[in-house]
Amino acid sequence: MLVPNAAQAVIGDAKITDYLLKNPGKAKFFHGYGFTQAQWQVLRDALLHHVVTHPYVKEIPLDDGVKYVVEGELPSPDGRNPQVRSVWMIDGGRSYPRLISAYALD
Numbered sequence: 597m598l599v600p601n602a603a604q605a606v607i608g609d610a611k612i613t614d615y616l617l618k619n620p621g622k623a624k625f626f627h628g629y630g631f632t633q634a635q636w637q638v639l640r641d642a643l644l645h646h647v648v649t650h651p652y653v654k655e656i657p658l659d660d661g662v663k664y665v666v667e668g669e670l671p672s673p674d675g676r677n678p679q680v681r682s683v684w685m686i687d688g689g690r691s692y693p694r695l696i697s698a699y700a701l702d
Contacts, residue, residue, distance in 0.1 A: 599664045599684050602648045604692035611695055612636045612643075625700050630673030642671050643698055646682055661687040667701050 599605070613636050616622050631639040650668030663685050670680040679701040684693035 597651050599647055599652050599666060599693050600686060601692045605644055605647045605684065605694070606692060607640050607643060607695040609636070609640075612640050616698060622699060625678075629670075629676055629678055632673075635673075638673060643682055643695060646670050646680060646698075647684060647693065647695075652684075658685075661685050661690070663696065664693065670698075 613633065616626055616639060617631065617633050617636055626639060631642075646668060647666055650666050652664040652666050654663075654665040656663040656665070663683060666682045666684065668679065669677045671677055680698055681701045682698040683696040685696050686693050
């Protein structure tokens with residue numbers, strides 16, 4: 597099953613620019629597939645595509661909402677399309693998911 601309301605998923609700009617493309621471990625991975633700070637929107641759009649095209653593999657109920665773990669191929673600028681795990685959360689009181697993290701799928 598897909599994450600509920602995946603088509604309405606949101607990703608804060610800073611999650612991409614200050615976390616995924618700046619954090620040394622994560623940035624090295626994403627830069628290695630052609631994602632860049634200068635065109636950070638490409639990674640945002642790829643992750644939004646990821647959540648609407650792959651089913652979640654784990655649902656984690658929490659006190660303040662539900663986390664969903666999504667795994668699958670991420671479209672990348674260099675065309676190699678790595679396997680990625682993305683983590684999304686639907687906070688209590690909201691109906692749409694927001695990105696928590698994304699990283700290489702081992």
